[in-house]
């Protein structure tokens with residue numbers, strides 16, 4: 001196919017600020033360049049930047065950024081213009097690249113910044129299943145998302161092909177690519193103003209069995225959540241808001257957050273992490289967030305005691321957020337809609353919580369997630385060094401010795417508990433990560449029994 005060159009293209013191309021020129025031409029033939037350009041157009045599953053015009057619905061992924069604009073780009077609309085614009089050599093090039101960055105701050109203080117080059121504002125050309133497509137990304141200069149301050153964007157796809165199916169094929173492929181990135185992964189959302197946005201990349205799901213709780217505790221929570229999910233009709237018929245609140249309380253490092261994340265993963269739910277100390281959070285925004293969480297997600301509010309122990313909300317730096325205790329209670333109750341709402345609260349200090357917060361209807365199930373019991377310690381040990389396909393994680397360790405070491409650990413944790421010593425699951429995990437099985441048991445003895453014996 002040979003068509004004429006886009007003389008106006010360079011002049012008309014939108015010079016996006018902070019859009020570096022690519023060092024060389026970037027091939028855009030999707031048949032030879034694979035789907036990489038397609039993925040760069042549709043993005044991955046990171047928070048889109050800037051958001052799409054219809055991005056108000058948090059369920060929309062990158063795919064939806066393309067959909068509404070197709071409607072405004074009738075096929076063949078600019079056939080003549082495009083025919084004039086095209087020249088064989090330049091169709092396969094795009095200099096309009098943007099840098100898309102993702103910043104992730106982890107709970108332990110570490111952070112990472114990822115970047116990738118994506119097709120930026122301007123014109124791009126690609127050949128998709130034999131049809132040439134013009135892709136035009138335009139930023140709105142006047143309108144912007146008031147919540148996040150980012151400009152809206154229009155992506156217009158135009159084709160000369162008579163085959164309209166090319167759009168549906170492209171969109172299905174884009175959707176499949178987007179979904180693949182999330183398959184088997186846990187998506188965590190955080191609040192941006194009054195809307196939810198995915199935070200960082202989707203994470204690998206943690207197997208539920210890797211969080212070792214006291215016998216029966218995890219099972220009880222899982223059963224309760226599953227029973228709740230099966231009773232939508234029951235709630236609707238009785239006019240009861242379809243919501244359930246859970247409180248997991250106990251010492252630090254006992255597995256509260258890990259269990260909630262693993263449970264979300266097991267049920268293919270997302271997590272919506274709500275920080276009540278967030279600057280700018282108001283009662284209204286909180287209410288909006290609680291009632292507009294993405295479908296199939298748990299709302300997780302950690303360390304809820306820190307937020308309202310004196311019915312005043314103060315962050316670490318002394319900033320007082322403008323949410324009120326009664327506003328928080330109202331948001332927890334939610335509007336009496338049929339929307340499913342599952343809320344998890346965690347705390348290290350249940351005694352500091354206001355009784356109004358944990359009354360039934362707001363918190364329906366409270367569970368203590370405690371320090372390690374002797375059996376838990378042994379199970380965690382076995383999980384770490386355990387037998388897989390007939391072999392232990394360490395070749396020099398026979399299954400018999402593993403059992404013996406596990407029993408020894410169980411006994412020593414029992415002894416430590418008798419001596420009033422607390423054994424944290426997080427601390428045990430730390431010892432197991434650093435040591436082989438034999439050294440780990442010796443280290444536990446040194447850590448817990450030397451002190452216990454001395455007492």
Ligand SMILES: Nc1ncnc2c1ncn2[C@@H]1O[C@H](COP(=O)(O)OP(=O)(O)OP(=O)(O)O)[C@@H](O)[C@H]1O
Pocket residue numbers: 210211212213250251252253254255256257258259302346347348380425426427429
């Ligand atoms: N019961 C457990 N089983 C397996 N791993 C655990 C368990 N408890 C803690 N851990 C490990 O310890 C670390 C901290 O756990 P987690 O953050 O879930 O504890 P937490 O109870 O939520 O603590 P905090 O109250 O301080 O938020 C995680 O890396 C987790 O893997």
